[in-house]
């Protein structure tokens with residue numbers, strides 16, 4: 396079983412307590428009604444779906460219930476790191492060659 | 494409470510409104526562990542920002558824990574840390590934590606959930622193995638010492654787990670899951686004993 400570090404519980408917990416909540420760092424426009432159809436489509440439907448490092452939202456559903464962000468490798472399923480919701484994308488990833 | 498119940502039983506028009514706790518009185522004993530439904534208790538779900546914690550602690554008569562996976566206990570009342578701004582307060586001494594929170598003017602949300610949850614005690618040398626039959630957390634004394642508390646899962650149901658002694662746990666679950674949780678723990682107890 397995967398262990399995922401929750402930044403609020405400050406420890407690694409079994410994956411069964413967590414839920415994936417889609418890609419992270421997708422900002423909603425402050426003027427959503429003024430968005431063009433193309434821009435709205437990009438915001439609402441288009442996701443990066445990379446092979447490799449992805450930034451995702453996760454929720455510690457059956458724990459502290461908080462949302463947080465995680466950096467995960469889609470090839471190995473390895474969690475590189477996690478950080479609290481609202482924090483910026485980490486500039487440096489531990490153990491990942493750029 | 495007793496008064497209200499007495500009134501209801503004398504009324505012929507509402508014979509079925511007495512409180513009926515889910516699974517009341519059920520217990521299973523296996524070698525080294527006993528799984529038992531605990532009596533009803535008062536409970537609240539408490540949400541509050543950092544700035545309100547001191548006032549709420551004072552009103553509740555115990556210090557709300559701020560550290561993950563911990564609890565605080567005093568005079569039959571226990572506050573369990575569930576999240577950075579969320580606690581489960583259980584009172585087994587017959588006092589009402591909801592009424593205590595009502596005196597606090599600082600911003601908070603206190604919701605009475607006494608009837609939403611039921612509590613099951615798992616006690617004995619095989620208690621840890623019994624809970625671990627469906628709970629994936631590390632329950633060794635190093636990782637989950639006495640007083641440790643956490644929302645987690647047991648099988649397919651969400652529970653709140655509190656360690657009350659080296660060999661005893663208090664398991665809280667929603668009453669609609671209680672039959673499943675009790676049966677799961679009973680089977681776990683038999684496995685742990687075998």
Ligand SMILES: [Zn+2]
Pocket residue numbers: 401402403404405455458459460461
């Ligand atoms: Zn957490």
